[in-house]
Amino acid sequence: MKDEIRKVLILGSGALKIGEAGEFDYSGSQALKALKEEGIETVLINPNIATVQTTENIADKIYFLPVNPYFVEKVIEKEHPDGVLLSFGGQTALNCGTELFKAGVFEKHNIKVLGTPVKAIMETEDRELFVNKLNEINIQTPRSIAVRGVPESIEAAEKLGFPVIIRAAYTLGGQGSGFAYDSEELRILAAKAFSYTNQILVEESLKGWKEVEYEVVRDRFDNCITVCNMENFDPLGIHTGESIVVAPSQTLTNSEYHKLRELSIRIIRHIGIVGECNVQYALDPTSEDYRVIEVNARLSRSSALASKATGYPLAFVAAKLGLGYGLHELKNSVTRTTTACFEPALDYIVCKIPRWDLNKFEGVSHLIGSSMKSVGEVMAIGRTFEEAIQKGLRMIGQGMHGFTGNRDLKFKDIEKELSEPTDMRIFSIAEALEKNISIDRIYELTKIDKWFLYKLRNIVDIKNKLCEFDSIEKIPHEFLLHAKVNGFSDFQIARHVLRSDASSINREMLRIRAFRKAIGIIPFVKQIDTLAAEYPAVTNYLYLTYSGIEHDIAYQSDNKSVIVLGSGAYRIGSSVEFDWCSVNAINTIRQEGFRAVMINYNPETVSTDYDICDRLYFDELSFERVMDIIDLEQPKGVIVSMGGQIPNNLAMRLHKENVKVLGTSPISIDRAENRHKFSFMLDTMKVDQPLWKELSDIQDIYKFVDRIGFPVLVRPSYVLSGAAMNVVSNKSELSHFLELAAQVSKQYPVVVSEFIENAKEIEIDAVAKNGEMIAYAISEHVEFAGVHSGDATMVFPAQKIYFETSRRIKRISRQIAKELNISGPFNIQFLAKDNDIKVIECNLRASRSMPFVSKVLKSNLIELATKVMLGIPADMPDKSVFELDYVGVKAPQFSFSRLAMADPVLGVDMSSTGEVGCIGEGFYEAILKAMFSVGYRVPKKSILLSTGPARSKVELLNSAKALREKGHKLYATRGTQQFLESAGVEAHVAYWPDENKSPNTLELIKSREVDLVVNIPKDLSATELNNDYTIRRSAVDFNIPLITNARLASAFILAFCRMSIDDLEIKSWDEYR
């Protein structure tokens, strides 16, 4: 069988979204590596241009096209693969593959589905089939009833008894799921769920049961292993993506562990999976009673976590099994001598913690529950639970220092916080323990197993003991070590013992560091070797712990290590693009003969694959831990410019400790990062910038605004609620914002800047060497300034800017590069109105758009930048961007549907969770491919227009005309309708949601009479719940494509009116020359 397959198609997962993120870049990359090792030609379809898998030499052919049946079939017709892999691209790939299978496409083109048969996939995805299948082998599932309508769902719930949970079939990460306590709640939930699917499941509630998962592997010889089990810290009822998870399970006896393991193997055999699957259980906390909750017949977020937690490369092995290998024929890639047919033995505990970014959204509910809202996760490794969770809480990167020592946490009603968990769940437990609420009471309210609560209490007990001391010298050494073993950072110790305040803490934690090093309290490096030291392993997969007395590896001190600091948890504003940058830096370092050392802790990344680098420290990116590693490695230098803002922020502190930071000097980084220094520099250089001022008094703010005029951009340094930045258009909005959302004081000043309307936003991504710019790429945003650059639709090469503008941008960039003596990557953002150019931001590090421009340009800016930083001759690429005969468009992916009640409107703060980048012969082709890739469709029926202010009404007039010419029916809200009629465009009035008249906007959306909604907010600071909000939110809730920006709407509409889907070229990346 292995020999029959010569060319394999792999489907990627597209843009990162909530529930489907970077983990599929990792699994896809692993699968591609496995196929390459077998000499099989690979074809990858994935529009996510920032991924590692869409990099040269990983797949043979790469198509930046939407992963949907239409485009995949087109690629099949062109490439004629013999096999296809469906389980490496998340739910997106699985759904697409299932549709193609049902349509007979694979059969028609004689393509073999490798690994798990599609029939088996379908049996796990359709709840009714799934339950029946497990019933056949007497395996218990929650009592449930599948229904196809709202009234039926109520009947079913009455039969089962409330509360019930409802689940939608074929959706991502629990979308459309939720608990209902009565028929009214159920009615609302069910109606929403039916907008995603035509079948939902009403199910008995098992709230409070333990949730346990197994990662199971099977080969074609029926050999099975479970690679890892994991236990959720939170009980059932909180989605596993929203829960803290530990591996291996901590509170299960041998009997429970192996009972569930045995069931997992029976299930995988009965379903007939070849490859990998994930089985989720509910386990009764008072007996061995269980239910199988779910089986995912594909690589998943959990399998990526399990791979990182154990060192067992699940995706790689699954791909090999798909080709026909047996488990016993494959080697353990960590030991390289023992077999892959084994179950890893861990000698550490891992703790996964989700990262939420709910503060980025207006109106969103902070409650966590059965559907996923988190945007990323971290994995912490330790030899005590206390060590792992405290590391993890620091890794999350939201200003927390561990389980204790955090300021500014206030809970109004602690018991309510505990029983109705929010994203602050873990810190509410800390608060409860501080308040001496008993473990029994916390258990009653949370149903978190008491073992975890005891461990957390232990942390608080140690903190209390630390607080009894007032000098570091007075702490018994043994107790200091005990605190470190239990995960206390130098920062926490400084705060608890020395009561350091913000101004002194950095200095005092250094004192603690010096003190403990002097008495020999240092962390030790341990290997992750899959076999708990039973066999010698050559593994370079490492973590640090204080539960140890010796290092697992010997250090050479040969000045050959180059440390790359990674990007940490995926979050809004920093995700897979920085992983791509890190991985490319690592590759270059290795090519140049240095030892590439990676520090990162995000299990969803490729950079934390131990295959990628020479040494991987899966550990914190805190100053303390980075210094610990530097002490051991004695590196040639550290690269801080690849992982986004986290490493960038460490630059100056490392520099002060005499650490060699490669590339641009940290002093220059500080000059760019510090608003005052940077502004002063621009003024001195006579480079224009929007007027701004840092103010700490409300009256001064009004005075300043009187001078510069509205609108203004307001950036408070302390935010009470909602977004951190806002644009306000008049005095009442300004006072509203300052009173409700922000605190203004000497300690918390506010930055107010001039906001320029109708300005183009242009970015340059570039590399400089000793202050001389040696490569650059200029791109423009489709949207006018005011939309965060991460949410903007980006065009490269810029198509619509004046030559003079581009000349000025280059000139200013060269000046800045010279002034800051940049050596490495940088990005500058500009505003352009007419030919006036203003600098709005400058980052002396890799930017979000580096992978996009590098790939469109086919010139790897990161490789170049890394060479510069290593001091290796790096010449200017001979290619000029103006020679490109094609256009790239990068479009954002939003996950509003996951974020109940969030207002899906764009603003100055970023809200997209991912992006795609597509290439076309021209702008329209590229933007269509990109928009289709993030889920937009060409409307078949009618369009609802509500075009906001006069300016955008005009902007959209041509688009409306084009739609009419194409025969689309237009509905418009009253003002828009009048405007269109007066311009001679026929449109039907649609009444506002709060009007009791038909046709009503809301009805049009709910009945799906419209299949595209354009809703332009009236002003830039729409904070109230109003009619516009209702329209936007309903469009999201009923899964109807929504555009809220006039420039983008116009570009998209004109594109699909001028080109049909058949006009889009099916070309692989290498065919664009």
Place this chain on the structure above:
Amino acid sequence: MKNKTTVRLTLEDGTVYTGKSFGAAIPTAGEVVFNTAMTGYPESLTDPSYRGQILCLTYPLVGNYGAPGKEEADDILKYFESSSIHISGLIVSDYSFDYSHWNATESLDDWLLKNKIPGVYGIDTRALTKRIREKGAMLGKLEPAGSSIDFFDPNKVNLVAEVATRHKKVYGTGSNKIVLIDCGVKYNIIRNLLRRDTTIIRVPWDYDYQSEEFDGLFLSNGPGDPKMCQATINNVKKSLNGNKPVFGICLGNQLMALASGADTYKLKYGHRSHNQPVLQVGTDKAYITSQNHGFAVDNITLGRDWEPYFININDNTNEGMIHKRKPFFSTQFHPEASGGPTDTDFLFDIFIENIVRYKESK
């Protein structure tokens, strides 16, 4: 942090580790071995095969779910593998003073204390494991501050005689009559057999069972060097001349080998874990098994009538043997699991099928 006595762990090569005491604060000596299982300490601690050994658990967090109660079923304790703790001492990294489980009645600390077994925590168990892996299983001793003890080599004494039953005892009333030679049998073997319509005649390790009326012979697991069990070997030799089905597990595999004329040897540091992969020889069938042994059967010494049944995929050591014609087989691993994976419990079915076939042919 509780103020606990300091304990010194000294290995025969002179290496010293220090930790804190839990369980009984008394000195102990024995052979230091490690087990890489991540669950199942109540099962391991009561497994008679650990007799004389100081057990190091490589999984660092231990004691999380306490120790279960002493309920009985079928005349044996329901949640343990024998009636008492057999290890000489326990070495862990992070002992959990608080436990949480519906099935627990006391903490591991209290359970050890009641059984007068010392424990030590705060040891770099990974460093210790690597030491043992490099140097081989070593003698060692635990000495709480202010106490001392001499090294003791448990392999020089007949451990089987210490752990085996001293009297014949009958369990169950099933139709398949099995003589079980108890060299330190784990209760889960008895449970597995009873589940399959059997009557078990459990006899002491050196008992001459030839006069018993039975349909099949079972050779149990047990501690130490198989060559210490000469009496058992002599008895089994007689059975191998007959046709009654025989099934041996672990020490039982080694006794079968010795009785058939093959040889055994001591492994450098043994197999003690829940994740040992074995391959059924001549097939593509691989299983994950639970193991606990320091000695092994030498494959090349197997007699003409025998062949390896299973081999270890990692180091190719013998994992079982099977007679080419007669219904005799044995495994080095533990199909009864407890603790560990249950993948190979079908071997009990094969044993019973052999017995049924034997009875039909009589």
